Amino acid sequence: MFVSLNDAISLIQEDKILHIAADETLLNQLPKGKWIAGTTPYFITEQGGITCKDKLFVSEITCAVDYKTVVYEKSNIFDITKDAYPNGMTILIMPFASDVAVFYAKEAPNSDDLLMNPTVGWISGYDLSTNSKAKVYEGTTGICYDDKAVALHICLSDDKMASLGIVNIFNTDENDVKIEFIEDSLSVTKCFANGKEVILSDYIVENKIDTHLPLVADYNSVLVNVSIKSISEKNKMVDFYAPVFAGKEYRFARSVSNYEASFNERLQGFKDVKPIFSCNCILNYLYGELDGKITPPFTGPVTFGEIAYQLLNQTLVYAEIISK
Amino acid sequence: MLYYVRSGNYSMDLDLTFEKLIKKQAKYESTVLGLNLLISRLQKKYSINQSPEELQICLQEMKAFFEKFGSILEKDMEALKKL
Numbered sequence: 001m002f003v004s005l006n007d008a009i010s011l012i013q014e015d016k017i018l019h020i021a022a023d024e025t026l027l028n029q030l031p032k033g034k035w036i037a038g039t040t041p042y043f044i045t046e047q048g049g050i051t052c053k054d055k056l057f058v059s060e061i062t063c064a065v066d067y068k069t070v071v072y073e074k075s076n077i078f079d080i081t082k083d084a085y086p087n088g089m090t091i092l093i094m095p096f097a098s099d100v101a102v103f104y105a106k107e108a109p110n111s112d113d114l115l116m117n118p119t120v121g122w123i124s125g126y127d128l129s130t131n132s133k134a135k136v137y138e139g140t141t142g143i144c145y146d147d148k149a150v151a152l153h154i155c156l157s158d159d160k161m162a163s164l165g166i167v168n169i170f171n172t173d174e175n176d177v178k179i180e181f182i183e184d185s186l187s188v189t190k191c192f193a194n195g196k197e198v199i200l201s202d203y204i205v206e207n208k209i210d211t212h213l214p215l216v217a218d219y220n221s222v223l224v225n226v227s228i229k230s231i232s233e234k235n236k237m238v239d240f241y242a243p244v245f246a247g248k249e250y251r252f253a254r255s256v257s258n259y260e261a262s263f264n265e266r267l268q269g270f271k272d273v274k275p276i277f278s279c280n281c282i283l284n285y286l287y288g289e290l291d292g293k294i295t296p297p298f299t300g301p302v303t304f305g306e307i308a309y310q311l312l313n314q315t316l317v318y319a320e321i322i323s324k
Numbered sequence: 325m326l327y328y329v330r331s332g333n334y335s336m337d338l339d340l341t342f343e344k345l346i347k348k349q350a351k352y353e354s355t356v357l358g359l360n361l362l363i364s365r366l367q368k369k370y371s372i373n374q375s376p377e378e379l380q381i382c383l384q385e386m387k388a389f390f391e392k393f394g395s396i397l398e399k400d401m402e403a404l405k406k407l
Contacts, residue, residue: 109361109365110365112385115361115365116388116389118358163356163396165357166357219360219361219365220353220360220361220363220364221354221360222357222360222361222364247368247371247372248368308357309361310361322396324395324396
């Protein structure tokens with residue numbers, strides 16, 4: 001729900017377990033309590049997408065029979081699997097461009113335990129028209145961090161289970177050029193295009209590839225995007241918002257003629273979902289001009305990266321609680 | 325080594341099916357995000373080290389996943405049984 005500062009304070013004072021997203025000026029005014037939060041001024045509400053610094057997006061976690069909040073850094077981020085409840089779910093928030101977020105992005109797909117513990121979350125951000133810094137908040141202390149991750153571990157009753165899902169509007173064509181990389185990296189110069197070594201930045205320019213389109217890899221039918229952050233023609237460097245991985249085959253996504261229509265079409269299959277948490281990517285928000293647009297049944301923060309076990313880009317992520 | 329996955333009122337031997345999936349000798353796409361990511365991860369893991377020991381580790385991971393999330397994987401187990 002999208003609420004005023006006073007309403008958010010009331011919910012905290014009522015001892016509710018909360019996940020909160022808002023601008024830091026609001027988060028700084030919250031009392032201590034059972035909550036975690038991350039910064040963003042962008043949201044998809046039931047009334048549509050909005051940039052707003054005077055309201056907070058609050059998700060009340062009513063399904064939790066127990067909870068704990070934990071702060072992590074790069075050295076212990078994968079302790080989240082040890083700290084998670086045997087039957088539960090973890091909501092994880094990490095600041096954009098922080099060491100912990102970068103480390104998590106590269107290592108999560110290799111974690112042996114992560115898929116055993118439903119982990120959903122997002123990368124906190126900031127108003128792109130400012131020079132702000134992304135932050136996360138741990139509510140029991142009220143402390144904010146720009147270099148640490150914060151997790152809300154939720155324990156569910158024995159008859160319930162968490163289920164995570166994603167909505168990705170992008171597709172690939174198997175006949176398109178296959179892009180492969182020799183190492184796991186957030187920045188690359190060279191890659192292989194259909195087996196031939198090329199400079200990726202040159203390849204993108206020469207082939208007039210729309211850099212709003214992500215590289216997409218197939219994880220056993222799950223399409224995982226890697227979005228392009230920037231291209232330096234001078235340094236021949238392509239930077240990504242999430243790592244590319246050696247051993248995976250990528251293809252540039254097919255172009256999307258109408259983002260909103262594509263989203264709506266894709267969302268038809270999710271009408272019955274009752275998410276307790278969802279978030280959508282800032283790149284979908286910007287490129288798709290989602291300001292004022294709705295994405296039912298999903299509402300939530302607009303984020304600088306999405307987490308459904310591993311870091312995702314240009315993807316809507318959600319969690320729901322289902323009966324066993 | 326054989327093991328059994330129990331769900332509801334039936335049990336079945338999925339050992340061979342899991343092995344085929346890990347070795348990419350069979351293909352199965354689930355609607356469960358976590359299962360698809362697991363299959364993909366184990367396929368990659370095994371492709372890097374195709375030893376019997378690694379296969380057993382991968383099989384144990386798959387088994388553990390089905391044991392923990394069996395209640396939401398009943399459709400998958402039915403489908404895998406026919407694979």
